[in-house]
Amino acid sequence: ACSLQHNNANLHPIWKGPLDIPGGSRQSPIDIRVRDSVFHPNLAPISTQYDPNTCLHIWNNGYSFLVEYDDCTNKSVVSGGPLENPYRLKQFHFHWGANNDWGSEHTVDSKVFPAELHLVHWNCSRYRTFEEAIMEENGLAVIGIFIKLGRHHEKLQKLVDILPSVRYKESLTEFNYFDPSCLLPTCSDYWTYSGSLTTPPLTESVTWIMMKKPIEVDHSQLAVFRSLLYTAVGEEEKNMVDNFRPLQPLMNRTVHSSFE
Ligand SMILES: C[C@H](CNC(=O)c1ccc(S(N)(=O)=O)cc1)Cn1ccc2ccccc21
Numbered sequence: 001a002c003s004l005q006h007n008n009a010n011l012h013p014i015w016k017g018p019l020d021i022p023g024g025s026r027q028s029p030i031d032i033r034v035r036d037s038v039f040h041p042n043l044a045p046i047s048t049q050y051d052p053n054t055c056l057h058i059w060n061n062g063y064s065f066l067v068e069y070d071d072c073t074n075k076s077v078v079s080g081g082p083l084e085n086p087y088r089l090k091q092f093h094f095h096w097g098a099n100n101d102w103g104s105e106h107t108v109d110s111k112v113f114p115a116e117l118h119l120v121h122w123n124c125s126r127y128r129t130f131e132e133a134i135m136e137e138n139g140l141a142v143i144g145i146f147i148k149l150g151r152h153h154e155k156l157q158k159l160v161d162i163l164p165s166v167r168y169k170e171s172l173t174e175f176n177y178f179d180p181s182c183l184l185p186t187c188s189d190y191w192t193y194s195g196s197l198t199t200p201p202l203t204e205s206v207t208w209i210m211m212k213k214p215i216e217v218d219h220s221q222l223a224v225f226r227s228l229l230y231t232a233v234g235e236e237e238k239n240m241v242d243n244f245r246p247l248q249p250l251m252n253r254t255v256h257s258s259f260e
C-alpha cells in the first residue's frame, strides 16, 4: 500500500494536516472564473429568513470565531436558489489575512479580498443533525460573502465590540439577538457550485452560494479580527490571521451564475 507521505510544503500552517485530500474531486475554495460561469435562467433568488432570537453565543474554536444559532427549529433558514428545500442556519464565521492584501478563501478572476464571511446551513429535510449532514452529499449550504475595505459597517460593530471576550481559543461568550441578514449584500446576484468544507474534515458536502457583491467594513473593524488568537490561555500567543485554505483545483465542475 502506498504510504501517505506529506512533505512539509503540503502541510497547513495552522492545523498541520494535509492540505489536499487524496481522491478529492470537489474541494473548496476555488477561483471563480467569471467568463467560464454558466448563467442558469431558472436559478431562483436566494431567500433567507433569520430570527435574531435564535442567536446563542460566540466562540473561538481555534480556526475562526463562530456565532452559533439554535438549529432545533426552522426559525432561521435559507431556501431557493439551487437548494431543493430549506437549510437551517447553524453558525457564521469569517476568514481573513494578516493584512488587507489577502484573506479571502474564494477569489474572483484571481482577485483576492481581505476577508470572507461564511453563513453555514444544513439540510434539515434530509438529515437529523448538523454533524450527520456534514458527512453527506447535499448536507450543507454555505453562503459566502466577500469583504472589502471601505465604509464602517454599523451592524457588524456589535460583533466587533465583543470579540475581545473571545480572544483565546475555546473562549465563549453569550451573544444574543443578532440577525445575520444585516451582513448580506444588497445585490442578490450569486455564483453556485458543488464543493467542500475548507477546514477539516474537508468533507465534500457543501453547496456553495457565493454572493457577487462584496460588503464593506473599515480597517479598524478588520484590525480587531486580527487581535484574536489561535492559542488558548497560557499558551504562547499566536495571532489568528491567514486562516484561509489555499485554492483547490476546479476539476470537472461548472460554476453556475444567477445573473447574465
Ligand atoms: C465539522 C465540524 C466543525 N467544522 C464546521 O462546522 C465547518 C463549517 C463550515 C466550514 S467552511 N469554512 O467550509 O464554511 C468549515 C468547517 C466539527 N465536526 C462535527 C463532526 C465532525 C466529524 C469529524 C471532524 C469534525 C467534525
Ligand SMILES: [Zn+2]
Pocket: 093, 094, 095, 118, 198
Ligand atoms: Zn469558512
